[in-house]
Amino acid sequence: MEDILEVRWHGRGGQGAKTAANLLAEAASAAGQYIQAFPEYGPERMGAPVASFNRISSRVIRIRSAVEEPDVVVVLDASLVHSVDITDGLPDDGAIIVNTDKEPHEMREELSLEGRQVFTVDANSIAMDTIGRPIPNTPMLGAVVRATDILDYESFLSIMKQELEKKFGSRPEIVEGNIQAIERAYEEVRSE
Amino acid sequence: MSTATQSERVALTGNEAAATAMRQINPDVVAAYPITPQTEIVQMFSNFVADGDVHTEFVRVESEHSAMSAVIASAASGARSMTATSANGLALMWEMLYIAASYRMPIVMPVVNRALSGPINIHCDHSDSMGARDSGWIQLYSENAQEAYDNIIQAVRIGEHPDVRLPVMVCQDGFIISHAMDNLYVLPDEDVQAFIGEGGGQEHSLLDVDNPATFGPLDLQNWYFEHKRQQVEGMKNAHRVIPEVAREFADVSGRSYDFFEEYRTEDADVVVVVLGSTAGTAKDVVDAMRADGHKVGLVKIRVFRPLPADKLVESLLSRSAVAIMDRSDTFSSAGGPVYHAVRHALYDVDERPPVSNYIYGLGGRDIRPSQIRRVFEETLEVARTGQRSRSISYLGVRE
Amino acid sequence: MSPDNKEYGRSGRTPEPDATWREVPIGGVLPWGGNAAEYETGDWRSMRPVYDPEVCIQCRLCWVYCPDSAVEVNEDGEVTGINYYHCKGCGICSAECPRDGAMEMEPEKAEE
Numbered sequence: 118m119e120d121i122l123e124v125r126w127h128g129r130g131g132q133g134a135k136t137a138a139n140l141l142a143e144a145a146s147a148a149g150q151y152i153q154a155f156p157e158y159g160p161e162r163m164g165a166p167v168a169s170f171n172r173i174s175s176r177v178i179r180i181r182s183a184v185e186e187p188d189v190v191v192v193l194d195a196s197l198v199h200s201v202d203i204t205d206g207l208p209d210d211g212a213i214i215v216n217t218d219k220e221p222h223e224m225r226e227e228l229s230l231e232g233r234q235v236f237t238v239d240a241n242s243i244a245m246d247t248i249g250r251p252i253p254n255t256p257m258l259g260a261v262v263r264a265t266d267i268l269d270y271e272s273f274l275s276i277m278k279q280e281l282e283k284k285f286g287s288r289p290e291i292v293e294g295n296i297q298a299i300e301r302a303y304e305e306v307r308s309e
Numbered sequence: 310m311s312t313a314t315q316s317e318r319v320a321l322t323g324n325e326a327a328a329t330a331m332r333q334i335n336p337d338v339v340a341a342y343p344i345t346p347q348t349e350i351v352q353m354f355s356n357f358v359a360d361g362d363v364h365t366e367f368v369r370v371e372s373e374h375s376a377m378s379a380v381i382a383s384a385a386s387g388a389r390s391m392t393a394t395s396a397n398g399l400a401l402m403w404e405m406l407y408i409a410a411s412y413r414m415p416i417v418m419p420v421v422n423r424a425l426s427g428p429i430n431i432h433c434d435h436s437d438s439m440g441a442r443d444s445g446w447i448q449l450y451s452e453n454a455q456e457a458y459d460n461i462i463q464a465v466r467i468g469e470h471p472d473v474r475l476p477v478m479v480c481q482d483g484f485i486i487s488h489a490m491d492n493l494y495v496l497p498d499e500d501v502q503a504f505i506g507e508g509g510g511q512e513h514s515l516l517d518v519d520n521p522a523t524f525g526p527l528d529l530q531n532w533y534f535e536h537k538r539q540q541v542e543g544m545k546n547a548h549r550v551i552p553e554v555a556r557e558f559a560d561v562s563g564r565s566y567d568f569f570e571e572y573r574t575e576d577a578d579v580v581v582v583v584l585g586s587t588a589g590t591a592k593d594v595v596d597a598m599r600a601d602g603h604k605v606g607l608v609k610i611r612v613f614r615p616l617p618a619d620k621l622v623e624s625l626l627s628r629s630a631v632a633i634m635d636r637s638d639t640f641s642s643a644g645g646p647v648y649h650a651v652r653h654a655l656y657d658v659d660e661r662p663p664v665s666n667y668i669y670g671l672g673g674r675d676i677r678p679s680q681i682r683r684v685f686e687e688t689l690e691v692a693r694t695g696q697r698s699r700s701i702s703y704l705g706v707r708e
Numbered sequence: 709m710s711p712d713n714k715e716y717g718r719s720g721r722t723p724e725p726d727a728t729w730r731e732v733p734i735g736g737v738l739p740w741g742g743n744a745a746e747y748e749t750g751d752w753r754s755m756r757p758v759y760d761p762e763v764c765i766q767c768r769l770c771w772v773y774c775p776d777s778a779v780e781v782n783e784d785g786e787v788t789g790i791n792y793y794h795c796k797g798c799g800i801c802s803a804e805c806p807r808d809g810a811m812e813m814e815p816e817k818a819e820e
Binding site for chain 2: 139146147150152156177178182
């Protein structure tokens with residue numbers, strides 16, 4: 118249905134693809150949007166390729182089918198580019214956002230991709246600098262908000278802060294690190 | 310939903326919604342055993358117990374058979390009792406399901422629908438709860454997390470009503486609803502407590518030592534039949550009680566419920582009957598086909614036991630053709646359980662429409678809008694030709 | 709078979725044998741305690757214990773062992789006889805009795 122934005126997240130078990138989809142959904146929901154977030158379920162294995170999905174709309178979402186033609190694909194681990202068909206179903210006007218230290222044109226060549234918008238951001242380095250661990254999912258949220266305009270950036274930031282405080286209230290350094298990660302990824306994401 | 314001003318809009322998965330409803334109900338006893346995809350409900354509820362958010366006696370049993378046995382006993386003592394399960398867990402409860410119903414214990418049980426093995430599969434279809442459709446339990450089906458939440462709360466009142474006194478299964482589709490984050494409105498805790506009341510609802514209690522009673526005595530040729538006939542009466546009374554409870558719930562929540570929901574059926578020539586999450590997708594398809602000028606509508610069954618046979622006839626008899634979508638099979642080689650029920654209900658109507666059957670989505674096979682559109686298009690064709698035959702198709706299987 | 713002891717038997721609490729489904733308690737519950745006393749198990753007997761107070765030494769082993777509480781005792785706890793409405797004729801009382809002739813099993817007589 119045309120008025121629903123669909124997102125597919127690719128990651129490896131343990132990288133937080135499910136959490137990223139849930140956080141995006143919670144932020145969009147708190148901002149008054151209607152949302153869905155659901156993982157693709159198979160055997161749960163650390164490191165195995167996994168996917169999760171979002172639907173976001175200003176209208177009530179009723180569809181319950183799988184997401185087959187996502188508007189946006191987010192790749193949390195660049196090594197998946199060669200093992201998973203990450204552009205499957207991505208329409209001509211779709212966007213792909215990859216966590217990599219490569220430039221967008223390099224990623225485009227690597228994917229042999231024509232059309233579509235390609236975004237890259239080095240979320241691993243950002244996560245190491247800000248959170249101290251290579252967890253790319255929160256910085257990637259910043260990149261997604263920049264790339265898609267699905268949420269107002271300032272309100273997204275304040276919602277994320279609230280959500281993170283709910284989860285890590287007793288550890289302000291984690292909240293602060295994650296917020297910094299989102300801000301940096303929002304600034305540093307590049308596209309072509 | 311706009312009238313539900315006191316409700317809080319949240320983003321929860323179906324399992325989180327079910328666990329939240331259970332926390333707000335604050336049952337006296339929960340005995341449960343984990344099984345995918347229901348596990349999270351029990352896991353979250355056990356956290357509520359550990360954190361002191363509920364006063365519930367939580368019994369960690371060694372199997373689903375024991376879980377059902379334990380809640381039968383606790384319900385017999387007058388305790389408000391709940392459990393939750395899926396698939397093979399429900400199957401392991403089987404003999405106790407019948408005992409819960411025949412002892413008239415108002416147990417409420419969220420069932421997260423999952424395909425019954427084998428071959429082993431953890432994903433959604435309705436083979437588990439449909440297999441238990443004749444066990445004497447009331448069965449409510451939910452389209453989304455909101456309905457799962459609302460149905461669980463209403464189930465307490467339905468099951469405990471003195472004219473009903475039957476256990477209630479509240480079904481939601483495994484993974485598709487249970488593990489998907491969704492928007493819903495959650496009532497304030499005190500509103501839920503006020504709505505469900507003191508409850509218990511048992512006339513006699515196992516723990517009332519001043520008025521001892523025997524539960525489950527031998528009941529042979531001279532009495533068994535009378536007790537089964539009573540049980541039917543409880544189900545019949547549920548036809549009256551379910552809408553009464555729904556009206557009261559609407560006053561509290563602003564959300565309306567009935568035996569089934571009619572979506573754009575007013576002038577529909579063709580109606581598709583479905584239950585569970587597929588109804589949401591099918592509503593989008595109805596809108597798209599209406600935009601193309603097709604007079605199509607949807608009936609989403611919420612209450613499958615008791616079967617609202619008369620009301621379904623009323624809704625369907627003037628249609629040119631009807632299709633029933635079943636997410637399980639009876640292996641009778643003559644169609645799925647919903648098809649049997651609805652087609653049977655229509656038999657007494659002289660001018661009944663042709664009714665065809667589509668079995669889909671077994672073992673979690675995705676059901677796409679394009680496939681549901683095909684169901685509507687083929688049923689429109691049946692309406693045009695008036696062709697009448699027992700048509701049972703398997704939708705989405707590789708032929 | 710007529711009960712040997714008239715104080716047992718139908719209490720009037722249980723529904724009449726021809727009661728309809730509207731009249732019997734819901735869910736098969738028996739909302740009274742002690743209703744097993746109303747059940748005549750005396751007609752299961754093929755042998756009956758015969759108590760002789762002259763031989764009995766009041767050791768009360770028969771009362772202890774009887775699985776149906778069919779050995780009757782008075783207020784002082786002395787054995788007085790057998791409740792044949794409930795006695796199934798299992799013979800445990802006779803087997804446990806230390807005295808010959810105090811609790812002898814005899815074939816059940818034909819209907820009188």
